[in-house]
Amino acid sequence: MINTAPVDYYETVKSMGTILEVKNVVKTYPGVIALNNVSLDIQQGEIHALIGENGAGKSTIIKTITGAIAPDDGEITISGKSYKSLTPQISRAEGIEAVYQEFNLAGSLTVAENIFIGQKLGKGPIFNLETLFAKAKEVLSMYDVDINPAEKVRDLTIARMQLVEIAKAVARNAKLLILDEPTAPLTDNEVSTLFSIIKKLNADGVTIIYISHRLEEIFELTDRVTVMRDGQTVGTDHTKNLNKEKLIEMMVGRTLQEAFPQRNINYGAELLELKNVSGNGVDDISFKLREGEIIGLAGLVGAGRTELARIIFGADKKESGEIFVRGEKVDIDSPAIAIKHGIGFLTEDRKAQGVLLSVSVKWNTTISVLRRISGALGFINSAKEKRITNDLTNSLSIKTPSIEQLVKNLSGGNQQKVALAKWMASDSKILIFDEPTRGIDVGAKHEIYLLINALAEKGVGIIIISSEMEEILGVSDRLIVLHEGKIAGRLEKNEFSQVNVLKLASGELDKDKEAV
């Protein structure tokens, strides 16, 4: 199953030429062995997938290759030259470029400036903005990317920011491009745009390392796969020799049924009702949520799903309409009040809004219940706090050496789990999950669906937003599809299909049948 036959391995190396070889690399952090003797070879011209559970060490190995961190031990060979450790300068000079999970763009600068950031253009100290724009346009149009070079990066959608990151790498003549979970924040449409660009880059001779938790993508895109687990490489094989089941088994060490878990549906009293709610880019939204119900909010990027969630949660203000919680009209003008009414909201933007990176896992988990676990004089019940955090760290299997670890030291997927833990800790009766499994591995995803189901069975009403079609169809009881801020239609479970959702989401069809 796992190809470890040395003969075949070395033949491949010879026949194609190795662009990068990582040998026995070790990297430790206090309490964590992030990389434990990792070896990896990347062949000239291939698209090489790197997969593994959250915290397996994927991002860490990438950082040693780009010189962002120095390994404790081991050797990295690039185009025949060996290094004990790299610096970003050396790595870049060798033609290695990476697009990290967190982008590295200057939001207040234009697209063109970002693409050529840190590069010397022309001779003198002064350069012409027009030339810069023209050059940027040239790079962008090479891959049919239609972005105005004069636009400020912070005004772009996430998908377009990512394309700017890639354009930046192209402008530097990248020979090896590393993409760390590029599709996590993208919708299906955007993914196919990205894929055609990746394929074109590859056809032009750029070698690519591709990290993703979406296994279908591996089969669509890559030539070979390396699987990592607990800081080690489990094996490398040609993608064509593998299938999804095999990959999952290599990743998590056991087989896993991937289907969405079933749950006992038992609706109770009405929890939340929106009547003609407008504002913040959404228009005339009405729906009801009952105890034990899971409603999916579907739609394209910019359809107003997150905007609607933010109104319900009081993060943004509504202009008109009414909101009722348990039949009582409420005026939610801040998240603090929403939480008082038992509403919780997992934000889609983890780094900026979801977690506090520079404080501990414990502090993050209990932030929204801090007051409740404090005594009359305001003293925090620290035993209770530890218990809550430990319970959730276990049930979400958050990989961390201790609950005192700072969240910024966790892997991307584990940070996401911490953001989830915060709302699992709150006794919210209404939970809005915006992209709950972003960046989370297949095994853990399943666990999270089970947890969401358990919440619903306990009587919590849940609204879920997801750009992953499979997820939103699999988890929800019914769907509300938004198009340009309005409800384009509602789908019951028996009407669920990708086609139906897309028709409504694209505005092709408008069937807001349920009158209020």
Added chain:
Amino acid sequence: MNNVKGFLKEYAIGAFLLLIIVIMSILKPTIFLTVGNFVNILDQVAINGILTVGILFVMLAQGIDLSVGGMMAFSGVVGAKIITVFGIPYPLAVIVVLIICVLVGCLQGYIIVNTGIFPMIGTLAMMGVLGGAAYVISKGQYIIFPDNMDISFLGQGRIGGLIPVSVLVLLIVLVVASIVLNKTFFGRYFYLVGSNSEAARLSGIQTKLVQIVSYGISGLFASFAGIIYMSRLGSGSAQIYTGGWEMSCLTAAVIGGVSLMGGEGKVIKAFIGVLIIGVLTTSMIMLGIDAYAQKIVTGIVFLAAVCFDGISKQMATNAKMKIEEPAKQAG
């Protein structure tokens, strides 16, 4: 590598304090290394210590408070005035002053938080306003207390003839602030708001309120310091607002590892910062370094501390690669 860095960050300032003490003990063993001298140093830093604890709350919640000197002068003058003119008993007057100053502090916070002006600018303006008010109320004169009234206890009293009352007060302030910040949800809010105010808001914390209250707390401690100083002077005076208080407690806080970006800082370490300045000042006096040269030294120490804070923050951001990070340059 990480361990070493963490260790340095944790104990560097303590070691630095110890180093100054050891050097001075060698240079001036007879006058420096005495109980009396240490008690004196503590007595001298008491006011700075109290001010720094107040400013710590503000800095944790991503603000800064330059109005502390103005607040001190204001509280002293108002206190002296209501005692001498309206005949309000001393203890009651103290309470009234503290309440007024908390409210003024909160008002300052309210303006800063709701208009979004830079705290640095807002509190600088407030420093002028409060100092000016103190001048107007006192008409630029020392407000002297009647002979039959003794208000010297807080500022000049000594328990058992040795421990100054102000040092005791300082100790209480340090302990209470530590407990509040480390053990209560209320105290934790300052750290949470300071480390990511948007995420904190979306977790249900009323971030603006927390920030407003932080200025109120700073106002409380500054007015308390003002009352002690009034007791020390034996009069209410507006002049004291130009004493450079904001500079010295800001220096102490930054030396003590309180982050200028918010979210990071400990009472004990900030107080070690205060002690470093105190010991340094005393040492320079003992070594006969003149007052202006002293200013140069404390200025350099401040600059070094700020640079260190900046460098470690920059290392952190470089490692994290944030999108908001302003670009160094293009092209």
